[in-house]
Amino acid sequence: MIGQFRKAVEGCNLILGMISGLGVLAMGFIILYEVVCRYLFNSPTIWAQEISIYLYMWTMLAASSYTLQMKKHVNVDLVVDKLSGQVKTVMEIVSSTIGAIFCAIVSVQAYEMIAASVHFGKVSATPLRVPLWIPQSALLIGFVLLTIQFTFTIVERVAAMIPQKRGGDSLL
Amino acid sequence: MINFIFVALALLSILFAGLPVAFSLGATSTLLVGLYDLPMKIIANSVFSSLDSFIVVSVPLFVLMSHVLLSGKIGDDLFDVMNAWVRHLPGGLAIATILACAFFSAISGSSAATAATIGMVAYPAMVERGYDKKLILGLLAAGGTLGILIPPSIPLIIYGAVTEESVGKLFVAGIVPGLMMTGFLIGYAVFRCKQGGFAPQEPASWKERFELTLRNIWGIALPFLIIGGIYTGVCTPTEAAAIGLVYSLVITLVIYRTLQLRDIPGICLKAVTTSCMIAMIIGGAVLFGRVMTLLEIPQKLTEFIITWKLSAFMFVLVMNILMLVLGCILETVSIILLTMPLVAPILAMLNIDPIWYAIVLTVNMEIALVTPPVGMNLYVISGLREDINMGQVIRGVFPFIILLFMFLLLTMLVPSLSTWLPSLMQ
Numbered sequence: 001m002i003g004q005f006r007k008a009v010e011g012c013n014l015i016l017g018m019i020s021g022l023g024v025l026a027m028g029f030i031i032l033y034e035v036v037c038r039y040l041f042n043s044p045t046i047w048a049q050e051i052s053i054y055l056y057m058w059t060m061l062a063a064s065s066y067t068l069q070m071k072k073h074v075n076v077d078l079v080v081d082k083l084s085g086q087v088k089t090v091m092e093i094v095s096s097t098i099g100a101i102f103c104a105i106v107s108v109q110a111y112e113m114i115a116a117s118v119h120f121g122k123v124s125a126t127p128l129r130v131p132l133w134i135p136q137s138a139l140l141i142g143f144v145l146l147t148i149q150f151t152f153t154i155v156e157r158v159a160a161m162i163p164q165k166r167g168g169d170s171l172l
Numbered sequence: 173m174i175n176f177i178f179v180a181l182a183l184l185s186i187l188f189a190g191l192p193v194a195f196s197l198g199a200t201s202t203l204l205v206g207l208y209d210l211p212m213k214i215i216a217n218s219v220f221s222s223l224d225s226f227i228v229v230s231v232p233l234f235v236l237m238s239h240v241l242l243s244g245k246i247g248d249d250l251f252d253v254m255n256a257w258v259r260h261l262p263g264g265l266a267i268a269t270i271l272a273c274a275f276f277s278a279i280s281g282s283s284a285a286t287a288a289t290i291g292m293v294a295y296p297a298m299v300e301r302g303y304d305k306k307l308i309l310g311l312l313a314a315g316g317t318l319g320i321l322i323p324p325s326i327p328l329i330i331y332g333a334v335t336e337e338s339v340g341k342l343f344v345a346g347i348v349p350g351l352m353m354t355g356f357l358i359g360y361a362v363f364r365c366k367q368g369g370f371a372p373q374e375p376a377s378w379k380e381r382f383e384l385t386l387r388n389i390w391g392i393a394l395p396f397l398i399i400g401g402i403y404t405g406v407c408t409p410t411e412a413a414a415i416g417l418v419y420s421l422v423i424t425l426v427i428y429r430t431l432q433l434r435d436i437p438g439i440c441l442k443a444v445t446t447s448c449m450i451a452m453i454i455g456g457a458v459l460f461g462r463v464m465t466l467l468e469i470p471q472k473l474t475e476f477i478i479t480w481k482l483s484a485f486m487f488v489l490v491m492n493i494l495m496l497v498l499g500c501i502l503e504t505v506s507i508i509l510l511t512m513p514l515v516a517p518i519l520a521m522l523n524i525d526p527i528w529y530a531i532v533l534t535v536n537m538e539i540a541l542v543t544p545p546v547g548m549n550l551y552v553i554s555g556l557r558e559d560i561n562m563g564q565v566i567r568g569v570f571p572f573i574i575l576l577f578m579f580l581l582l583t584m585l586v587p588s589l590s591t592w593l594p595s596l597m598q
Contacts, residue, residue: 017441017444017445018437018440018441020444020448021236021437021439021440021441021442021443021444022437022440024232024233024236024440024443024444024447025236025417025436025440027229027232027233027414028233028236028413028414028417028418029414029418030414031229031233031410031411031413031414032411032414032415032417032418034411035407035411035414035415039406049226052226052229053223053224053225053226053229056223056228056229056232056451057220057223057224059232059444059447059448060223060232060447060448060451060452061223063444063445063447063448064448064451064452066444066445066448067444067445067448067449067452068192070445072445072446072448072449073192073193073194073195073449073452074192074193074449074453074503074506075187075190075191075192075193075196076187076188076190076193076196076501076502076546077190078188078501078545078546079188079189079190080188080189080190091189091190092190094189095186095189095190095191096191098186098189098191098195098196098199099191099192099195099199101199101202102195102198102199102202103195105202105215105216106198106215106216106219109212109213109215109216109217110216110220112216113216113217113220135220136220139216139219139220
């Protein structure tokens, strides 16, 4: 059950990572288009810079849980690497718990932010007048996925610490 | 001061527990928000607003660009070109290696990418010609550090984003020191090779040189395109990154055909994790900076430093020692993000040119990249091949650390090395 859920989330992470990767590519083309418009056609766009910032927000936040899953978020492993099995596992549980709590707090606040934006109909202070909930949703989705990813690590490490009973190892 | 020590301890213990830097900064800040009863809203707000900046958009673009060039084998070709020009000189291969490092630095913003790319081709070639293994390893690790000094440079983008200095000027400031450092490295390599009595190789014919250069002209032109665009003010650094990215796609996909369209999604995926890691650290650090400001720590620290009556030079010296220590624990981007909100007001107070400080800091970070235990380039180089071990790399890089220290001192003593070229820009 947890195994399936995990697979689903990791699949989701990968897909978001892929889309984010291509999103960065799209950002490059959008900004290039802006430069071309400015110099060749002498008519800068009003949207390119703003849209590329939104793309940046979305790509970076959406790829964050994939990055965590791939262990690409840089950390200080000076001490942790020196620890032995059991102590290391405990440390991983502690640090992942701290991470999960932080990400959960950001998720809740992101939700409140979006709710306020929708309620008051907030839009960006630019000619485009983009509803703010669009970029803000990236924060919610990114941090919810991060919370889930951290929680997986906790569950996995805790399960590893409990002596394996026969037949009980299908948990993960 | 008690606050400051408490904050530092809380952060360090979470960091050492192994939580990624980005989330350690975030979690420490959240803890402080709770303890000091600061407005809760700033947590998500700061993370969100940290992403709302056009200058940091250049980071994923530069990262993707260097991944494209890396996968498209442009670095290998650069080495061949340099080799054809200098291989008959004493220590020719070593010179070619450093020149290739310098060139690749000018199309990539990271040291690890530079060391890995050039190391892959240069190491086997040099071993084959009987170069001292330790010298090669040290050379590659140190040559790779040029990546963050010679523009484009991810650490300098981050520095510009936190201090609101012009990233264009910071990039330009890195050119003269970067070229000088290249010269220093070449000088040392030649000196060592002369002692070793290497038989120089046959010179390449002029025909071969021009043919190789011409064949690789597209890759060679890229740094001039990027730096030139920024220097003349034709485009912003972010726009230059976009132009460079599309340009590198065109040369690898269409002109040299070293990549195929179906390779692109995989390359993008690989690149996005690096950019995302940086973006998240920025988020955590902006939140951390906001919390520190609310606790008035930068102001108090500034007042405290002022009471010491340090001269500008002494302050920079003290900072350098502190940075060297931090460099043993953290990587470059985190160090800049963590310290600059504290240091920037002091720089202003002591009338220290932030552009000069940026270059001194970058050279200092170059040292961090090659000092054990966490010097990134040491790991990159020792991971190049099975037969390389960490001990060899560390022994090999030792003389280069001394060289880098001398260079750090030079950039500190002669600020005009860093400030002259940017002062010519409007």
